[in-house]
Amino acid sequence: MFSRRILLTSVSALAALALTLPTTTWAKEPIPVVATFSILGDMVERIGGEHIAVTTLVGPDGDAHVYQPTPQAARAVAEADLMFVNGLDFEGWLERLAEAAAFDGALVVATDGIEALAFDEHGDEPSDHNEHKDEHDDHEGDHGDEDHKDEHAEDGDHKDHADEGHDDHKDEHDKHEGGHDDHDAHAGHDHGAFDPHAWQSLTHAVTYVDNITVGLAKADPENATDYYANRATYVTEIEALNVDVSAMMAAVPEDKRTVVTSHDAFGYFADAYGLTFEAPQGLSTESEVAAADVAELIEQIRAVGISAVFVEAIADNRLLQQIASETGATIGGTLYSDALSDSNGPASTYLDMMRHNAETLSKALSN
Numbered sequence: 402m403f404s405r406r407i408l409l410t411s412v413s414a415l416a417a418l419a420l421t422l423p424t425t426t427w428a429k430e431p432i433p434v435v436a437t438f439s440i441l442g443d444m445v446e447r448i449g450g451e452h453i454a455v456t457t458l459v460g461p462d463g464d465a466h467v468y469q470p471t472p473q474a475a476r477a478v479a480e481a482d483l484m485f486v487n488g489l490d491f492e493g494w495l496e497r498l499a500e501a502a503a504f505d506g507a508l509v510v511a512t513d514g515i516e517a518l519a520f521d522e523h524g525d526e527p528s529d530h531n532e533h534k535d536e537h538d539d540h541e542g543d544h545g546d547e548d549h550k551d552e553h554a555e556d557g558d559h560k561d562h563a564d565e566g567h568d569d570h571k572d573e574h575d576k577h578e579g580g581h582d583d584h585d586a587h588a589g590h591d592h593g594a595f596d597p598h599a600w601q602s603l604t605h606a607v608t609y610v611d612n613i614t615v616g617l618a619k620a621d622p623e624n625a626t627d628y629y630a631n632r633a634t635y636v637t638e639i640e641a642l643n644v645d646v647s648a649m650m651a652a653v654p655e656d657k658r659t660v661v662t663s664h665d666a667f668g669y670f671a672d673a674y675g676l677t678f679e680a681p682q683g684l685s686t687e688s689e690v691a692a693a694d695v696a697e698l699i700e701q702i703r704a705v706g707i708s709a710v711f712v713e714a715i716a717d718n719r720l721l722q723q724i725a726s727e728t729g730a731t732i733g734g735t736l737y738s739d740a741l742s743d744s745n746g747p748a749s750t751y752l753d754m755m756r757h758n759a760e761t762l763s764k765a766l767s768n
């Protein structure tokens with residue numbers, strides 16, 4: 402009886418060994434990884450190839466700015482060994498999702514090491530400052546004590562209000578405390594924000610690819626050689642495309658280098674190729690459009706003589722169509738800003754997307 406039990410134990414141990422051996426050493430399962438949006442997912446697939454199984458959270462034509470994670474997304478994140486994210490606050494929903502899914506894998510931030518463009522750098526904050534100004538005008542005459550003076554003095558834009566000294570409005574002042582808290586929160590949110598759309602520069606794309614490669618090689622050293630080989634091939638293609646895009650954009654006439662899109666997604670493209678992009682909507686498709694900004698943009702289009710506006714695959718383009726019809730500008734085509742097209746579309750890979758955008762701009766602006 403005793404010896405038989407030992408025999409049974411060793412047999413089942415052997416059986417277990419036989420079952421685990423093939424999967425761990427010979428036929429390795431692809432590593433489950435998550436990429437937050439389609440452009441990044443394509444890059445990750447190019448580097449990881451057969452060694453990984455990619456789940457992309459925000460798919461083709463999806464808008465990552467306003468994405469709401471699904472239960473399936475949470476499951477994919479929970480099971481992933483690696484998660485690839487853009488960073489620079491592009492995925493505002495990420496932290497909560499990772500927490501909810503108890504993600505315990507490695508996080509790879511694709512924009513690490515990229516010198517990000519600040520929100521102000523391509524100047525689309527005027528509405529924000531105007532709002533603040535109105536807010537302050539409403540409060541005129543209500544500021545009663547030193548605390549308020551200090552608060553205003555700190556804020557360079559609103560220094561003029563520090564001169565108001567009314568000592569006999571204590572009650573009213575208390576009422577306005579809340580308003581100023583809002584103001585501070587607003588200011589804290591907007592200042593120091595960076596443009597997250599760094600993939601719109603092919604030069605920065607190489608940094609994305611490097612971060613992806615290092616992340617995969619670290620998680621799966623056995624296949625590191627493959628990852629670096631895939632990287633080399635891909636970077637060669639990216640650099641070749643950059644030469645083509647540079648040539649196309651350099652050929653755009655001087656007086657046609659200002660274009661209009663729906664939201665401010667092309668700051669890095671503009672920076673790389675010497676174009677100017679204007680947009681009624683800010684860095685996120687979530688930003689509210691101020692009527693004053695639209696009026697200003699329409700005036701600018703008329704004054705500068707902008708000949709074409711471009712709709713975006715992910716955005717609500719009704720406003721842009723209205724701007725076009727009011728100014729007589731033509732719709733130059735569709736640009737892909739934050740997501741790839743589906744596999745039948747003209748931008749089903751990152752490289753196709755960049756080429757499509759450059760060709761669309763080039764065609765519309767060379768006429």
Ligand SMILES: [Zn+2]
Pocket residue numbers: 466598664665666684685686738739
């Ligand atoms: Zn965007």
